[in-house]
Amino acid sequence: MPVSFRFDPVQLPPEAVALREEVRAFLREEIAQGSFSPLGTGRESSWSPEFSRKVAARGWIGMTFPKEYGGHGRTHLERYVMIEEMLAHRAPISFHWVADRQSGPVILKYGHEEVRRDIIPRIMRGEASFAIGLSEPNSGSDVFAASVKATPAPRGNRDGWLLNGTKIWTSNAHRATHMIGLFRTSPPTKENRRFGLTQFVVDMTTPGISTRPIINLAGRHEFNEVLFQDAFIPAVNMIGERDMSYATATAELAYERAGPDRFLETISVLNELVRSAGPEPGERLAEGIGREIAHLKTLRRMSLSVAAMLQAGKTPAVEAAVVKDLGTNWEQALPGRARGLLPPAEGDESYAAVMRFNTLIAPKLTIQGGTREVLRGIIARGLGLR
Numbered sequence: 335m336p337v338s339f340r341f342d343p344v345q346l347p348p349e350a351v352a353l354r355e356e357v358r359a360f361l362r363e364e365i366a367q368g369s370f371s372p373l374g375t376g377r378e379s380s381w382s383p384e385f386s387r388k389v390a391a392r393g394w395i396g397m398t399f400p401k402e403y404g405g406h407g408r409t410h411l412e413r414y415v416m417i418e419e420m421l422a423h424r425a426p427i428s429f430h431w432v433a434d435r436q437s438g439p440v441i442l443k444y445g446h447e448e449v450r451r452d453i454i455p456r457i458m459r460g461e462a463s464f465a466i467g468l469s470e471p472n473s474g475s476d477v478f479a480a481s482v483k484a485t486p487a488p489r490g491n492r493d494g495w496l497l498n499g500t501k502i503w504t505s506n507a508h509r510a511t512h513m514i515g516l517f518r519t520s521p522p523t524k525e526n527r528r529f530g531l532t533q534f535v536v537d538m539t540t541p542g543i544s545t546r547p548i549i550n551l552a553g554r555h556e557f558n559e560v561l562f563q564d565a566f567i568p569a570v571n572m573i574g575e576r577d578m579s580y581a582t583a584t585a586e587l588a589y590e591r592a593g594p595d596r597f598l599e600t601i602s603v604l605n606e607l608v609r610s611a612g613p614e615p616g617e618r619l620a621e622g623i624g625r626e627i628a629h630l631k632t633l634r635r636m637s638l639s640v641a642a643m644l645q646a647g648k649t650p651a652v653e654a655a656v657v658k659d660l661g662t663n664w665e666q667a668l669p670g671r672a673r674g675l676l677p678p679a680e681g682d683e684s685y686a687a688v689m690r691f692n693t694l695i696a697p698k699l700t701i702q703g704g705t706r707e708v709l710r711g712i713i714a715r716g717l718g719l720r
């Protein structure tokens with residue numbers, strides 16, 4: 335039966351509006367002190383444990399985590415506003431980003447109590463950072479074909495598992511303190527090819543884990559191969575039930591897909607275009623800029639609507655896929671469209687540098703977190719078309 339999706343309009347509550355001003359004031363102060371540059375030329379590093387600890391001190395990591403675990407118990411809409419400001423200013427939030435967005439929520443929902451009590455406070459203090467261990471050399475889009483093995487292996491009086499195999503494209507694995515990885519604990523069954531996979535929280539300092547850098551198109555070391563050779567993981571680090579991770583991993587992807595990060599990654603191009611166009615841009619340029627702003631506002635409205643659904647306890651997987659598909663296609667095309675409207679003028683080095691870097695990173699935007707084709711498959715299934 336065909337199923338539709340919907341994006342209800344959302345009014346930000348007064349506490350979220352007030353929070354925006356607080357976050358802006360903090361970011362202005364940090365920029366003035368030189369702790370980061372909002373430009374986005376590729377020279378800046380977005381990985382900064384120091385900055386993450388300052389954000390933590392403001393109570394802006396784990397904002398939605400329950401008070402019972404030391405969380406702030408605030409709403410997804412407040413978190414949305416905070417994240418939107420951080421991204422729009424290009425604040426260096428990579429250290430805590432994955433933990434705050436998806437690993438923390440997944441551990442809170444499916445993790446062992448002992449691990450929750452240990453890790454959640456560390457995430458909230460800006461001390462624990464997470465990598466995502468899904469992709470392997472022979473399983474990318476088809477996450478559920480993962481083959482890196484976890485084998486039961488008690489050690490002394492501790493139950494545990496030995497990990498063996500290779501993950502690939504693992505962003506920040508060389509500097510994250512932890513990973514949530516997906517491992518093969520049983521063969522798939524005839525009835526369910528998704529059966530047999532289990533997620534674990536992995537401490538990246540565990541003996542038997544090493545990383546090999548992969549340098550990306552922009553010349554940066556962000557992702558890696560991760561090699562597991564008899565790495566021992568305590569049994570309590572299992573997330574959810576053994577062999578049943580297709581449910582928890584899908585929930586994790588819903589957290590990953592619909593935030594403002596899915597359309598704000600190349601936003602500095604638009605900022606520089608507007609600056610470079612000046613106060614009297616002329617009719618053609620004003621119309622072109624207006625069109626981009628209209629797209630941006632629509633994407634933002636849809637993404638906010640997903641945040642409100644998360645707040646209501648729903649799992650808006652199809653809506654999240656729609657936002658990611660539309661958002662990443664828009665941000666990917668932005669450098670080319672901006673160049674068509676107004677190429678960097680001779681000597682305008684900041685616009686030129688922003689343009690160079692964002693053109694280089696554009697291809698990855700529709701691959702990371704699920705490719706365009708895979709997302710469209712999810713949307714089609716959600717609409718009952720396949």
Ligand SMILES: Cc1cc2nc3c(=O)[nH]c(=O)nc-3n(C[C@H](O)[C@H](O)[C@H](O)COP(=O)(O)OP(=O)(O)OC[C@H]3O[C@@H](n4cnc5c(N)ncnc54)[C@H](O)[C@@H]3O)c2cc1C
Pocket residue numbers: 465466467468469470473474475476502503504505506557698701702703704705706707708711
């Ligand atoms: C910048 C960046 C950061 C990343 N970080 C991480 C990370 O931290 N952790 C992690 O686990 N992974 C990470 N990835 C990997 C990413 O998730 C995979 O690259 C992605 O899922 C695609 O897998 P693949 O590269 O193996 O391509 P494949 O799955 O081999 O796909 C190749 C092509 O075939 C198409 N295709 C595949 N299946 C279908 C289908 N069923 N229907 C239609 N078309 C299909 C795809 O759309 C694509 O165009 C990252 C990738 C990038 C670019």
